[in-house]
Amino acid sequence: MKETLRLRTDIYFAAIRQGEILLHHPYDSFTHSVVDFLNHAAADPKVLAIKQTLYRTSGDSPIVAALIEAAEAGKQVLAVIEIRARFDETANVRWAQQLEEAGVHVVYGILGLKTHAKASLVVREENGILRRYSHIGTGNYHPRTARMYEDLGLLSADEVLGRDLSTLFNQLSGFAPEAEYVRLLVAPKFLRLEILEKIKREVDNHLSGKSSRIRMKLNSIVDPEIIAELYKAVDAGVPVEISVRGISCFDPRATQPYGKLKIRSYLGRFLEHSRIFHFANGGDDEIYIGSADLMDRNLNRRVESLAKISRDEHKKELIKIFDLYLSSKTAAWHLLPDGKWLRVNQDPNGAPLAELQRVMIDTYRVHS
Numbered sequence: 001m002k003e004t005l006r007l008r009t010d011i012y013f014a015a016i017r018q019g020e021i022l023l024h025h026p027y028d029s030f031t032h033s034v035v036d037f038l039n040h041a042a043a044d045p046k047v048l049a050i051k052q053t054l055y056r057t058s059g060d061s062p063i064v065a066a067l068i069e070a071a072e073a074g075k076q077v078l079a080v081i082e083i084r085a086r087f088d089e090t091a092n093v094r095w096a097q098q099l100e101e102a103g104v105h106v107v108y109g110i111l112g113l114k115t116h117a118k119a120s121l122v123v124r125e126e127n128g129i130l131r132r133y134s135h136i137g138t139g140n141y142h143p144r145t146a147r148m149y150e151d152l153g154l155l156s157a158d159e160v161l162g163r164d165l166s167t168l169f170n171q172l173s174g175f176a177p178e179a180e181y182v183r184l185l186v187a188p189k190f191l192r193l194e195i196l197e198k199i200k201r202e203v204d205n206h207l208s209g210k211s212s213r214i215r216m217k218l219n220s221i222v223d224p225e226i227i228a229e230l231y232k233a234v235d236a237g238v239p240v241e242i243s244v245r246g247i248s249c250f251d252p253r254a255t256q257p258y259g260k261l262k263i264r265s266y267l268g269r270f271l272e273h274s275r276i277f278h279f280a281n282g283g284d285d286e287i288y289i290g291s292a293d294l295m296d297r298n299l300n301r302r303v304e305s306l307a308k309i310s311r312d313e314h315k316k317e318l319i320k321i322f323d324l325y326l327s328s329k330t331a332a333w334h335l336l337p338d339g340k341w342l343r344v345n346q347d348p349n350g351a352p353l354a355e356l357q358r359v360m361i362d363t364y365r366v367h368s
């Protein structure tokens with residue numbers, strides 16, 4: 001039995017070592033990817049430690065069950081629980097108590113900041129060497145809402161990302177001084193400045209004749225400073241394309257070449273929840289996924305993280321997602337030059353446009 005378990009977990013983690021795995025929920029199963037990741041870690045005798053953020057989770061959470069199993073098996077387990085998660089305060093206090101009773105080291109983040117980052121880190125001993133495995137995502141570790149929310153995640157054995165997450169967890173638990181990150185953009189210290197610098201870089205690239213474009217998919221974009229820089233980018237001629245599900249404070253009348261600004265909003269069967277940021281970067285595309293919207297609370301009053309995508313095939317997949325969300329062939333709400341929103345669900349000839357999430361379902365069905 002133990003030999004079978006060892007072989008199964010060895011095969012599982014070897015698959016992650018072969019290359020990072022990009023997940024797109026609910027089209028990819030959350031249970032058979034993220035929950036399995038933690039279940040394997042909890043059961044694996046080679047795993048020494050698990051570190052996990054929890055903002056929201058389900059009432060019968062298999063995530064919490066895996067952390068308890070790991071602690072009871074003698075592994076070092078850290079849970080960073082946000083007890084001020086709106087509407088989930090009582091549940092999170094209850095989970096914190098249960099985890100502490102099982103021997104989990106429970107911390108509540110950094111004083112004055114909500115911990116909204118979505119991250120999991122597993123430390124495993126392999127042939128006398130410690131190797132880090134990680135998951136970082138755009139959505140909560142909540143198996144029930146993962147069936148209804150559209151989100152992205154990344155399973156990785158990349159040592160650079162693993163070190164970044166180790167640093168982040170150490171800071172959240174009070175065991176590390178301020179530090180720099182390589183693949184992560186972390187709020188509140190770095191994220192705003194990095195986003196602003198990347199917007200300005202796209203303007204410089206455009207003015208010097210290099211490839212330039214800014215694309216964002218998020219829940220809300222409200223921050224005045226970032227919106228002002230995006231206006232400047234549009235005025236300079238940089239294409240700015242944004243898919244926003246919730247609040248948008250863009251006023252198209254504030255910028256001149258409106259043809260360079262495209263704002264879309266999509267509402268469908270699944271709640272659009274992923275955050276993606278794409279900068280053309282002179283032809284060397286930079287793409288990030290993570291937990292942060294562009295609001296004051298995300299940039300200044302929360303711990304958030306965005307992870308840089310490293311594999312070219314994943315960049316291409318995310319660019320295709322942008323292409324679909326911003327396409328004239330899919331139905332969506334369009335922000336017009338006069339600042340009004342218009343639901344566009346027919347082409348100029350009156351033919352119905354494609355329903356975006358149906359296209360996604362069909363695409364993933366073909367490739368499954």
